[in-house]
Amino acid sequence: MAVHENTTPLVELEGINKIFGGIHALRDAHCRIHAGEVVALVGENGAGKSTLVKTMTGLYQPNSGTIRVKGQAVRLATAKAASEYGITAIHQETTLFEELSIVENIFMGHPRTKPSGLLDWAAMRSEAREHLERVNLDVEPTTLLKQLSLGQQHMVAIARALAEAADVVIMDEPTASLSSNEIEKLYVIIEKLRDLGKGILFISHKFDEVFRIADRYVVFRDGAFVGDGNIAEVTEHDLVKMMVGREVGTVFPKRAVEIGAPLLEVASLSNGIEFKDVSFTLHKREILGFYGLVGAGRSEVMRAIMALSPYPFTGQIRLDGVPANWKICGDAIDAGVVYVPEDRRNQGAILPLSIRDNIALPSMKRLARGIWPDKSAERRLAQEYGRVFEIRAASIEQPVEDLSGGNQQKVVLARWLATNPDVVIVDEPTRGIDVGAKSAVHEALAEMVEQDLSVLLVSSELPELMGMADRIIVMRLGEMVAEFTRDDFSAELIAAYATGARAPQPAREVA
Amino acid sequence: MLNVLKSREALLAASWLALIALAGSITPNFVSIQGLRDLMTDLSILVVLAVAQMIVILIRGIDLSVAANLAFTGMVVALLSVANPGLPTVVWPLVCIVVGAMVGMLNGALIAELQIPPIVVTLGTMSIWRGMIFVISGGSWVVQHQFPEGYLAVPRTQILGLTLFFWIGLTVAAGMWLVMTQTRFGRELYGMGGNPRAAQYAGVRVKHHEFWVYTITGALAGLSGWLWTSRYAMANTDVAAGFELQTVAACVIGGVAIAGGAGTVIGAVFGALFLGTLYNILPVIGVSQFWQQALSGAIILLAVYFNMISRKPPVRRILPLASPQGAGE
Ligand SMILES: Nc1ncnc2c1ncn2[C@@H]1O[C@H](COP(=O)(O)OP(=O)(O)OP(=O)(O)O)[C@@H](O)[C@H]1O
Ligand SMILES: [Mg+2]
Numbered sequence: 001m002a003v004h005e006n007t008t009p010l011v012e013l014e015g016i017n018k019i020f021g022g023i024h025a026l027r028d029a030h031c032r033i034h035a036g037e038v039v040a041l042v043g044e045n046g047a048g049k050s051t052l053v054k055t056m057t058g059l060y061q062p063n064s065g066t067i068r069v070k071g072q073a074v075r076l077a078t079a080k081a082a083s084e085y086g087i088t089a090i091h092q093e094t095t096l097f098e099e100l101s102i103v104e105n106i107f108m109g110h111p112r113t114k115p116s117g118l119l120d121w122a123a124m125r126s127e128a129r130e131h132l133e134r135v136n137l138d139v140e141p142t143t144l145l146k147q148l149s150l151g152q153q154h155m156v157a158i159a160r161a162l163a164e165a166a167d168v169v170i171m172d173e174p175t176a177s178l179s180s181n182e183i184e185k186l187y188v189i190i191e192k193l194r195d196l197g198k199g200i201l202f203i204s205h206k207f208d209e210v211f212r213i214a215d216r217y218v219v220f221r222d223g224a225f226v227g228d229g230n231i232a233e234v235t236e237h238d239l240v241k242m243m244v245g246r247e248v249g250t251v252f253p254k255r256a257v258e259i260g261a262p263l264l265e266v267a268s269l270s271n272g273i274e275f276k277d278v279s280f281t282l283h284k285r286e287i288l289g290f291y292g293l294v295g296a297g298r299s300e301v302m303r304a305i306m307a308l309s310p311y312p313f314t315g316q317i318r319l320d321g322v323p324a325n326w327k328i329c330g331d332a333i334d335a336g337v338v339y340v341p342e343d344r345r346n347q348g349a350i351l352p353l354s355i356r357d358n359i360a361l362p363s364m365k366r367l368a369r370g371i372w373p374d375k376s377a378e379r380r381l382a383q384e385y386g387r388v389f390e391i392r393a394a395s396i397e398q399p400v401e402d403l404s405g406g407n408q409q410k411v412v413l414a415r416w417l418a419t420n421p422d423v424v425i426v427d428e429p430t431r432g433i434d435v436g437a438k439s440a441v442h443e444a445l446a447e448m449v450e451q452d453l454s455v456l457l458v459s460s461e462l463p464e465l466m467g468m469a470d471r472i473i474v475m476r477l478g479e480m481v482a483e484f485t486r487d488d489f490s491a492e493l494i495a496a497y498a499t500g501a502r503a504p505q506p507a508r509e510v511a
Numbered sequence: 512m513l514n515v516l517k518s519r520e521a522l523l524a525a526s527w528l529a530l531i532a533l534a535g536s537i538t539p540n541f542v543s544i545q546g547l548r549d550l551m552t553d554l555s556i557l558v559v560l561a562v563a564q565m566i567v568i569l570i571r572g573i574d575l576s577v578a579a580n581l582a583f584t585g586m587v588v589a590l591l592s593v594a595n596p597g598l599p600t601v602v603w604p605l606v607c608i609v610v611g612a613m614v615g616m617l618n619g620a621l622i623a624e625l626q627i628p629p630i631v632v633t634l635g636t637m638s639i640w641r642g643m644i645f646v647i648s649g650g651s652w653v654v655q656h657q658f659p660e661g662y663l664a665v666p667r668t669q670i671l672g673l674t675l676f677f678w679i680g681l682t683v684a685a686g687m688w689l690v691m692t693q694t695r696f697g698r699e700l701y702g703m704g705g706n707p708r709a710a711q712y713a714g715v716r717v718k719h720h721e722f723w724v725y726t727i728t729g730a731l732a733g734l735s736g737w738l739w740t741s742r743y744a745m746a747n748t749d750v751a752a753g754f755e756l757q758t759v760a761a762c763v764i765g766g767v768a769i770a771g772g773a774g775t776v777i778g779a780v781f782g783a784l785f786l787g788t789l790y791n792i793l794p795v796i797g798v799s800q801f802w803q804q805a806l807s808g809a810i811i812l813l814a815v816y817f818n819m820i821s822r823k824p825p826v827r828r829i830l831p832l833a834s835p836q837g838a839g840e
Binding site: 273 | 706
């Protein structure tokens with residue numbers, strides 16, 4: 001596919017350097033995107049992928065280097081300038097407007113106007129409807145964004161990029177909060193764009209996606225270009241080696257542990273809105289997996305257990321045989337149950353604070369001497385867990401908002417596991433995390449399970465669940481539809497229950 | 512969707528009418544033609560300023576200098592009119608708008624370019640312009656008989672039975688409604704308030720817009736300076752002291768989110784009408800000075816609470832409703 005040597009690329013970056021304070025985020029980076037190709041940009045967390053995206057979309061100004069659009073050197077001073085040169089991006093962090101309608105989200109910054117200069121709402125509505133159709137989202141364009149699920153909101157972001165009719169579409173981890181169904185739709189959209197002669201830059205940490213959709217790959221390491229080529233000519237193993245610079249095991253390091261007595265018992269939890277009749281028992285040293293499509297109600301159950309749900313629920317929760325009437329999340333934490341939320345940027349990290357403060361926050365009381373926080377103990381804790389989860393930062397005093405997306409995720413994970421809990425509920429623990437760090441996370445969880453930790457593992461990645469869990473519960477539309485024990489895990493069956501292709505198992509088997 | 516907002520505004524409008532009816536039942540004079548005409552004349556200034564404050568709050572800012580701007584501009588134009596009584600009356604509102612806009616530009620430049628927090632900037636400029644009134648007037652007052660005749664008469668001109676004050680208030684409100692709902696600029700302000708980073712990513716010229724929002728607010732505050740001096744036939748250092756807080760309160764009552772990103776012009780207008788009417792009514796129905804303050808404070812708190820509960824996040828159902836089609840993934 002990539003016999004482009006003689007054609008002019010749509011965009012070409014050369015010798016780009018970007019320095020933040022002391023951090024060299026891009027070093028002499030280069031990259032080109034031709035018409036009609038999908039380029040996968042891969043690299044570890046903090047390799048500079050998002051920085052490159054922001055440089056190409058006028059949000060960051062490079063310290064040096066050249067950007068050429070269709071062969072002509074340009075300066076992209078603002079996002080507007082980039083979009084005028086035909087470059088648009090779906091950024092890693094959400095860039096939508098909750099309080100506004102889908103129409104406005106799609107056209108913010110590039111509206112359709114009438115000759116009088118006033119907005120042409122009718123035109124925007126009908127055009128929005130078309131774009132929503134293209135991304136297969138069946139909602140009224142006047143719906144407020146906040147009424148959509150996370151996955152649907154992401155589809156709006158994609159519709160937004162389509163509406164720009166750009167020549168180059170950049171997607172920075174677009175699949176992170178999409179269900180497998182929605183990801184399939186995204187592939188179709190990307191293929192259509194490619195056939196229309198657009199250039200697509202696709203960033204993902206998931207190799208199945210990269211191999212499924214990309215024509216060419218570009219690998220970055222520590223802000224520098226380390227290689228590119230045709231996707232058909234490499235293996236996953238090669239890519240990982242280029243990214244990390246060493247060999248990484250991608251096997252899920254499940255360890256043989258002896259599963260203990262029942263620890264967390266949940267009986268017929270219902271709240272009438274989000275989930276119904278959820279019952280399960282988590283044993284000591286067990287990893288109990290929850291699978292389902294995005295929006296199946298798994299996170300909502302976990303939030304209810306943690307007393308974080310806005311809705312009252314019925315049903316019983318027992319910890320170690322004792323009824324748990326947790327009124328606020330702090331009660332659960334005091335009882336030794338912690339929750340690593342799915343949306344870590346909004347519900348997890350405290351962005352302006354340092355890595356140390358973020359990690360030590362819930363452990364502060366434990367580490368303090370009297371009322372005085374013990375800074376050096378906090379520093380040791382942060383350093384230890386920073387190492388365990390391979391957090392890449394200039395120092396642990398760096399504010400979390402300056403970290404790359406994946407490293408922000410790791411900080412939140414580190415924070416909760418550093419409290420030394422009895423039970424951890426982890427929601428999508430490896431979303432947005434690179435291969436190396438992913439196996440580090442799995443390794444760390446497995447090791448802590450050996451030391452008596454019990455885990456509720458919510459994940460939309462079946463390989464991760466099948467690798468780590470002792471049992472898997474499948475949820476669909478707020479209800480448990482099947483349960484599997486490790487011996488009879490079957491990817492096809494699990495997926496079939498999750499999508500509803502198979503009718504739910506009889507209830508007695510579930511309990 | 513918009514029903515929540517719509518119904519909130521309708522509710523506010525209804526409570527406003529109820530308030531007037533209540534006052535009328537106690538003091539029939541209040542609802543006489545003259546009484547209502549006076550009320551609308553009085554309210555127009557607060558409406559103009561509430562609308563001006565609303566666009567600032569919408570973009571996560573605040574302008575505490577609006578009342579000082581009003582007073583300063585009022586003094587400038589009062590002194591000018593005393594010195595040049597022969598000039599046509601149309602000059603005065605124009606002067607006010609220009610002077611007010613310049614005052615606003617200073618706020619805008621400090622906030623947008625130097626990135627100083629709006630509350631700090633406008634608290635500072637509030638003192639500056641109050642001080643400047645003293646400087647240009649030497650501390651003396653401009654009072655009724657000094658103003659040229661036309662200056663006081665023109666705004667009182669009646670058109671269709673209502674004073675020019677009312678029509679100016681209505682025009683400003685309608686114009687702002689048009690800008691905020693039908694123009695790119697207005698909608699981009701909603702974007703900036705809702706998610707500034709996303710707005711920047713979407714190519715919105717954030718700094719440019721911020722600068723112009725403060726400028727527009729300044730211009731409207733200047734216009735109010737003209738309205739105020741002619742309505743009360745006076746200009747001095749203490750004119751409209753503390754009025755900036757009423758403009759903020761009017762917005763809050765009208766459902767403008769103090770954290771930015773949400774609110775409507777219609778809401779702000781009804782917030783101003785409600786609050787202004789309340790301030791007018793309390794003395795009329797014989798509530799003592801001390802209780803007036805406490806009562807209006809309590810009503811503002813109530814309004815904020817009410818807004819808060821009506822802004823609850825929407826329910827995202829997962830369980831199918833009774834009919835299976837209602838299912839959402
Ligand atoms: N605004 C900023 N200020 C300071 N440092 C920054 C800033 N943005 C990024 N960095 C640093 O630049 C480096 C590259 O970050 P970038 O976000 O580009 O990584 P990435 O490849 O997108 O990683 P991920 O896969 O985690 O999203 C990181 O070390 C990060 O800490
Ligand atoms: Mg990134």
